[in-house]
Amino acid sequence: MRSARQAAPGGVQAGGAGALLSGLRPSSAGQELICSGVGLTLKLSLAVVATVSLVRLIAAYQQRLDRYGEITAVLDIQKAKLLKAQNRFDTLFATGGEQRLIQEQDQWIAPNRLRVVWKQSPAAPDSPFPTVERP
Numbered sequence: 001m002r003s004a005r006q007a008a009p010g011g012v013q014a015g016g017a018g019a020l021l022s023g024l025r026p027s028s029a030g031q032e033l034i035c036s037g038v039g040l041t042l043k044l045s046l047a048v049v050a051t052v053s054l055v056r057l058i059a060a061y062q063q064r065l066d067r068y069g070e071i072t073a074v075l076d077i078q079k080a081k082l083l084k085a086q087n088r089f090d091t092l093f094a095t096g097g098e099q100r101l102i103q104e105q106d107q108w109i110a111p112n113r114l115r116v117v118w119k120q121s122p123a124a125p126d127s128p129f130p131t132v133e134r135p
Helices: 015-025 029-092 095-103
Strands: none
Touching: 029 095
């Protein structure tokens, strides 16, 4: 008789790794089919998870591109407004800017006109309509 540590025919020791591996191998076609089905199911589920993740990433990327386009458009509008305000500031504070400002103002009250000042009456603070008083 051989001891448990002696080599079995084929070079595999009895009770060693070979016995362990032979215990993991399916012993029948039915067990092999079940293991193949489990492996295929795992692979298909991983493929579905990867596909769903990729679709979500694509949707998030598209949403970011849309937001970037909107922000870029708003930034361009704000840059144009800033440039216009800077040019206006430069023209008003350059030599002769005060005269240009006065010429642009068409809302100045003519000397022969009566100025109307709307005030809230202190006697009736709840009144929704202002009163007209002459100085």
